[in-house]
Amino acid sequence: MEHTDLAAQRPPGSELLAEQVDAAERDLLAAARPQRRAVGQASFDALIDGEHKVEPTDWMPEGYRAGLIRQIAQHAHSEVVGMQPERNWITRAPSLRRKAILLAKVQDEAGHGLYLYSAAETLGVSREWMLDALHEGRQRYLSFINYPTLTWADVGALAWLTDGAAVVNQVTLCRSSYGPYARAMVRVCREESFHHRQGFDALRVLAAGTPAQRAMAQDAVDRWWYPALAMFGPPHNRSTHSDRSMAWKIKRFSNDELRQRFVDICVPQAEVLGVRLPDPALRWNAERGHHDFTEPDWDELRRVVAGHGPCNRQRMDHRRRVHEDGAWVREAATAYAAKHHGGPQHSTAHQGAPAARQGLPA
Ligand SMILES: [Fe+2]
Numbered sequence: 001m002e003h004t005d006l007a008a009q010r011p012p013g014s015e016l017l018a019e020q021v022d023a024a025e026r027d028l029l030a031a032a033r034p035q036r037r038a039v040g041q042a043s044f045d046a047l048i049d050g051e052h053k054v055e056p057t058d059w060m061p062e063g064y065r066a067g068l069i070r071q072i073a074q075h076a077h078s079e080v081v082g083m084q085p086e087r088n089w090i091t092r093a094p095s096l097r098r099k100a101i102l103l104a105k106v107q108d109e110a111g112h113g114l115y116l117y118s119a120a121e122t123l124g125v126s127r128e129w130m131l132d133a134l135h136e137g138r139q140r141y142l143s144f145i146n147y148p149t150l151t152w153a154d155v156g157a158l159a160w161l162t163d164g165a166a167v168v169n170q171v172t173l174c175r176s177s178y179g180p181y182a183r184a185m186v187r188v189c190r191e192e193s194f195h196h197r198q199g200f201d202a203l204r205v206l207a208a209g210t211p212a213q214r215a216m217a218q219d220a221v222d223r224w225w226y227p228a229l230a231m232f233g234p235p236h237n238r239s240t241h242s243d244r245s246m247a248w249k250i251k252r253f254s255n256d257e258l259r260q261r262f263v264d265i266c267v268p269q270a271e272v273l274g275v276r277l278p279d280p281a282l283r284w285n286a287e288r289g290h291h292d293f294t295e296p297d298w299d300e301l302r303r304v305v306a307g308h309g310p311c312n313r314q315r316m317d318h319r320r321r322v323h324e325d326g327a328w329v330r331e332a333a334t335a336y337a338a339k340h341h342g343g344p345q346h347s348t349a350h351q352g353a354p355a356a357r358q359g360l361p362a
């Protein structure tokens, strides 16, 4: 059972998402333009209207810069704090093969955090500033991370559903108007699709197993379905940043459109797996050409975002502790860089409000 060919078990619909990432990458290469700096609102508007990418040295409105910093930093924090729910299972994976896959996946998430912190740094904030903002509760990470992983089946369900939701969201971010973010997303999406597939495969083995394994798979799907749906954020009419973000082409689709796309992709995949999605109202609507479904409990999402989810405290305590424990590594890396490249390598970007751009070319 364990030695299955992952390529033969591709979740239905995943090819389409991979093709969209390839197409976005081709367009990114085609959109590369000679180093001509945009100066002022009119040249920025021309970049957005002409589907060109905004680059770090281009002039940009402060709202665009601040919105991107908020979004990319939240995304980076989610990758890094998001390692915790799965890390719990690395030492308890049921086979060497599953352990190696899970270890690789958790390491990938650390890498995604690094690409994204680097992308945010191009906007004039330092990594230290972003991490302080996370640790002091001024910036957030995705709410699903605050739920516990109770059984091995959670590792499969978490990856199938939340990495699957991440792919649906991030495939569209490969076309974001900010160049460094779009390019980071192409790389992240390729790895996320592997995460999604390994979760699907782990769950498929359990769902085809003994009655106890099948029950464990179903229980995990029951608990992760709504946290995954909530990942797309509140409905468009309740979302604070959506309109501006879409006008600037940072986001290309509303939270509701992406959530619908995710539900439509999951239904045939659940059928292949033989698991039930925990929504009695879920059914095909021929008129709309989409599935009808029950929205997540937005009050619960608000409570979890405000810090009252089952694991918020545990996740942040752990994050702060490992950050403090890792201080000597940062100091050693800084000293090593100073020795080999001449001069201290502390970030020249500012430590304060994101509106400023200290340390970057004007
Ligand atoms: Fe990731």
Ligand SMILES: [Fe+2]
Residues within 6 Å of the ligand: 109, 163, 166, 191, 192, 195
């Ligand atoms: Fe992932």
